[in-house]
Amino acid sequence: MTFIEKLEESSRLVGNTTCMGLDPQLALLPEKSDDIRTDLNGFFQILFRRMSLSGLIPSAFKPNIGYYQSLDRPRDEDFSGSLALTDILDMVENFFPGIPVILDSKRGDIARSSLNYAMEAFDCWQSDAVTVAPYMGSDSITPFANHVPGEKGVYVLNRTSNPGGKDFQNLLVSSNGSSVPLYMEVAKKIASLKTEFEGIGAVVGATNMAELTKIATYYADKQIPLLIPGVGSQGGSAIEVMTTLREVGYPISLARINSSSALTHPWKKGAAPEDWLELCEANLRTMIEETAL
Numbered sequence: 001m002t003f004i005e006k007l008e009e010s011s012r013l014v015g016n017t018t019c020m021g022l023d024p025q026l027a028l029l030p031e032k033s034d035d036i037r038t039d040l041n042g043f044f045q046i047l048f049r050r051m052s053l054s055g056l057i058p059s060a061f062k063p064n065i066g067y068y069q070s071l072d073r074p075r076d077e078d079f080s081g082s083l084a085l086t087d088i089l090d091m092v093e094n095f096f097p098g099i100p101v102i103l104d105s106k107r108g109d110i111a112r113s114s115l116n117y118a119m120e121a122f123d124c125w126q127s128d129a130v131t132v133a134p135y136m137g138s139d140s141i142t143p144f145a146n147h148v149p150g151e152k153g154v155y156v157l158n159r160t161s162n163p164g165g166k167d168f169q170n171l172l173v174s175s176n177g178s179s180v181p182l183y184m185e186v187a188k189k190i191a192s193l194k195t196e197f198e199g200i201g202a203v204v205g206a207t208n209m210a211e212l213t214k215i216a217t218y219y220a221d222k223q224i225p226l227l228i229p230g231v232g233s234q235g236g237s238a239i240e241v242m243t244t245l246r247e248v249g250y251p252i253s254l255a256r257i258n259s260s261s262a263l264t265h266p267w268k269k270g271a272a273p274e275d276w277l278e279l280c281e282a283n284l285r286t287m288i289e290e291t292a293l
């Protein structure tokens with residue numbers, strides 16, 4: 001099955017475009033012992049079981065690799081973070097079969113090194129898609145797209161959700177005699193790569209709606225999957241994103257709107273409150289309703 005088919009099928013199956021970020025923070029877990037893997041495993045077991053029982057199923061999951069590998073201490077032969085990610089990926093597969101996993105690792109390097117990062121995402125972690133930075137140009141992206149052509153998704157950072165995203169991405173560059181923001185040149189490159197590599201997609205934040213509108217309009221007839229972070233903790237609105245995508249005629253089943261911390265630890269600081277599971281469930285229910293197809 002191609003990645004595009006996987007996106008279409010999973011959103012049809014669950015009826016929404018929610019991408020649930022999986023970026024745990026140890027300090028905010030409800031149960032803490034001295035075993036990181038056990039704590040993370042226990043937390044996601046409880047959360048996923050509740051989601052499954054309540055029929056709250058997102059149409060993608062997005063673990064950010066930094067939240068796991070930062071917990072490893074390989075020089076002490078301790079791979080607790082990576083092993084926890086392994087457990088979580090297994091759980092996703094068992095609780096939510098058919099739902100794609102996007103590994104957020106934002107790689108991109110000279111071609112040979114990119115190939116190794118592609119192997120990291122697709123062979124090592126067996127993810128369905130990966131995020132890639134475009135700064136080093138097309139030969140840094142194609143090894144990802146080429147690795148398992150069509151079957152895997154490659155989301156290129158196009159216009160990111162963070163405040164500093166504008167520092168470079170909004171710089172005006174000259175293109176065919178006119179001035180355009182760099183993010184539109186990146187969008188053009190993504191569209192041109194798409195003609196060769198089916199799985200190419202774009203990351204566009206929900207925190208700058210004017211830019212999301214412009215980019216989604218450009219992609220509307222190009223079958224380019226959009227990964228849209230910035231909803232929830234960063235202040236973006238899933239309702240506004242869905243309305244915009246519909247207005248510009250973007251194929252909704254190819255969009256994935258991401259929220260991470262607001263769905264797994266909305267209490268943000270300190271120990272988890274007693275009703276942590278209900279808080280997570282309520283936020284996920286709202287997000288799923290707001291992103292209904």
Ligand SMILES: O=c1ccn([C@@H]2O[C@H](COP(=O)(O)O)[C@@H](O)[C@H]2O)c(=O)[nH]1
Binds near residue numbers: 023161205229231233
């Ligand atoms: O432009 C981008 C690209 C990636 N991210 C990642 O998404 C999540 C967002 O977390 P929240 O808790 O929902 O704010 C996180 O993994 C980021 O690294 C992004 O935010 N913006």
